[in-house]
Amino acid sequence: MVYRVIIYSGSEDFYARLSWETMVLKQEKDPAFVKFTGIEKRFGKVVAVKKMDLEIPEGSLVTLLGPSGCGKTTLLRMLAGLESPTFGDIHIKGKRINDTPIHKRNLGMIFQNYALFPHKTISDNVAFGLKYRNVAKSVIKQRVENALETVRLPGVGDRMPSQLSGGQQQRIALARAIVIEPDVLLMDEPLSALDENLREDMRREIDNLQQAIGVTTIFVTHDQREALSMSDKVVVMKDGFIQQQGTPEEVYNNSTNHFVADFLGHSNFLNAIVNKKQGDLLSVRLEDESHGLAVPAAAFNKGDKVEMVIRAQKFNLGYRADHVPEQGENVFFGKIVDRSYMGGEVSYFVELDNGLVLHAINFVKRSPYRRGDEVAMTVAPEHCRLLKV
């Protein structure tokens, strides 16, 4: 249960006031505030979401991450009531809402293209949801003003949506959604229409706001950086299935399958065969017998075929000539065949002696390596992970 009391302390810092409120007054949180059970959605013969179970804890920000067509938007739209599931149930606060029409679900929804009503002023836009909630006129006015202040756009109430920039419009859309105090805030790729710099600001803004008011939020995106940077929990989806869910650190560092490891960040995949256990380590050899490598001990048996994952950032590059072999360290020798400079870091493609090309990303220390340089790439065993094939 949540107990919320609005206290007008006169504090300048809206966020601080709100966090205090939510921290002090919030009781234990419901781990399954939103619950999907056996949810499935078919469009004709196409199955967009397959037999999915998912629980979303109260007050958390959960991202549905995946490439287009993975079913993330469909899942969100089913929760919103814009699509009805073919099978399965959706619960919010323990109540089954499958048959509740959208306008009775008390959800805040944010769209990619803002969807501000173009013929209404900003105030009327923000006040829209309150009109249908038996709120007195004077209270509506006050709450609209508060909402505009929350998104740091006070005083724009009389303007029309077309007079605001994209970022401002999205903030108004946010104000319009939170002013009704929704049970769940749904965001469908809210940042993808904004340009790069603005997106970063807006992302932080949404993150801060969500933490401050503590509203359970579901955020749909195909951008891994957005997902990793702001979520309490990331749900990686593909082809209508959940591939993996967990905290951003879990899904990034302990990707449980090829798709997740490949989709998040830049990974190298090497086919290998398990050799034998040596203390804490497991020795493996690449399928072409070119390298013997060490990885942390895992539940594999000798002779198992596995896929080894190494993140591009985990390699350390050095000149081949300067390389001093070290015990328990994995090393690859090769020649740089391509590189792209990205300001703070450089992305290298290194062709090994056996023809394999590995991708490495290193911070620029002094001068970056050039195309044609012979390099040694070292990587610690704990940064190598094995996946079942």
Place this chain on the structure above:
Amino acid sequence: MIRLFTLLVYVWMFTPIIAVIILSFNPQQFGSFPMEGFSFKWFVKLSHNSTILDAFKNSLVLGSCTAVLSTAFGVPAAMAFIRYEFRGKQFLNTLLIAPIMIPEVVLGVALLLFIRWLQQPKSFALLLIGHVVLTLPYVLLIVQARLVGIKKEYEEAALSLGANPFQTFKEITFPLLAPAIFAGMLFSFTISFDDVTATLFWATAQNQTVPVKIFGMLRNSVSPEINALGTVMIILTVSTPFLAGYLSRRFASGK
């Protein structure tokens, strides 16, 4: 060279119309150039001609009713075609648009035969039904085009904020659609107002419209009254859309 041709095309198109307007102010019975004098004689005579005035009234009533009915049917139909999926949608849509492509003569005869088969007399209702069939495609096309431009998200946002489907239509869809609905009404009115071919088949002696009346008068003699009537018709059909455009701009800026 191209400019000259363009100019010639315009001259070709507009000279007869301008001639009608000029001749309507000619006091002589038989038009000839140069004009000998200037008078409103034929307009005055026109305003005393009760059959013409009746026809005028018929045309106005018919045009207005057609406009209202066509939009009343056309807007919901357009909504259904654009916003919802259902079986036979494409077929139904084509069916409703079809009257644009079918020659009016065929349409006129067909409806007449249908009425005969039902053993009903020709009436104002028949005329009205016919005109609605004729103008509905225009309303449908205009409103559909506009609806495609109104993103579904606006309606979805309104629903998610707690407005029920009817409130959503009233608050969001209708205001955004209003210019198209207005344009559709205007189209219906003007098309109904100066349709001759089909109306010729459907009109009875009591509910003749102005164009049909003019057609009838031409069979007897070329009276200068017709010139005057023509002038009035031209002014009406040209000025209505202009006036509407002006009004809608006034409303848009006033808001």
